[in-house]
Amino acid sequence: MNPELPAVPDRQTVTPQGQSIQSLIDGVKVRLAVTHPDERGDLCELYSTAWGFDDEPMVYAYFASVRPGQTKGWVKHLLQTDRLFFALGSFRVVLYDDRPDSPTYQKLNVLHFSDRKRGLVRIPAGVFHAVQNVGTVDACFVNNPTRAYNHAQPDKYRLPLDTPLIPFDFAPTLGG
Structure with a gap:
């Protein structure tokens, strides 16, 4: 190695078994999905x-898509927990704990999902979240929040994507 070139070694991101070493924000859960393919297509369970x-009942569900290069968020809820299932496309999911009484207050998590790594994420009330399509086709997810949507008084609190209050930049980066 040329001692004049400042090379930086990779840091560990997963265990030898492929599990992420990232510690999650308090109350956040991730359950990777199993997809069962056969000659007819695929079957993947979303929630059971x-x-x-999660111990809260299923009360409401909706399907959403995100166009390539687009981001939905920052949003947090005060009353509901989101249960997002990432089904199709390539997602970067960013979470930020905005709960002052939380043991993980101001912690940031970055998660990735795709057609080859589907998963369910539980996002507690008070945690800001954003989903970014980092692929080249529409990406789709299903949400099973713990409360039905209240059209008259939505439980959604937003910040702009470029807020200085959350230490994350959604600008595209070059791969390494």
């Missing part, structure tokens, strides 16, 4: 109470 993933 049998998993014990």
Whole structure:
């Protein structure tokens, strides 16, 4: 190695078993999905109470898409927990703990999902979140929040994507 070139070694991101070493924000859960392919297509379970993933009932569900290069967020809820299932496309999911009484207050998590790594994420009330399509086709997710949407008084609190209050930049970066 040329001692004059300032090379930086990679840091560990996963265990030898492929599990992320990133510690999650308090109350955030991730359950990777199993996709069952056969000659007819794929089957992938989105949610089951049998998993014990969350103790709140299913009350509402919606499907959303994100265009390539677009980001939805920053948003947080005060009353509901989101349960997002990332189904199609390539997503970068960024979470920021805005709960002053949380043991992980001001912690940031960055998660990735795709067609090859589908998953369910539980995002508690008070945690800002944004989903970014980092792929080249529309990306889709399903949300099963713990409360039905209140059209008259939405439980959504927003910040602009470029807010200085959250230490994250959504600007595209070159791969390494």
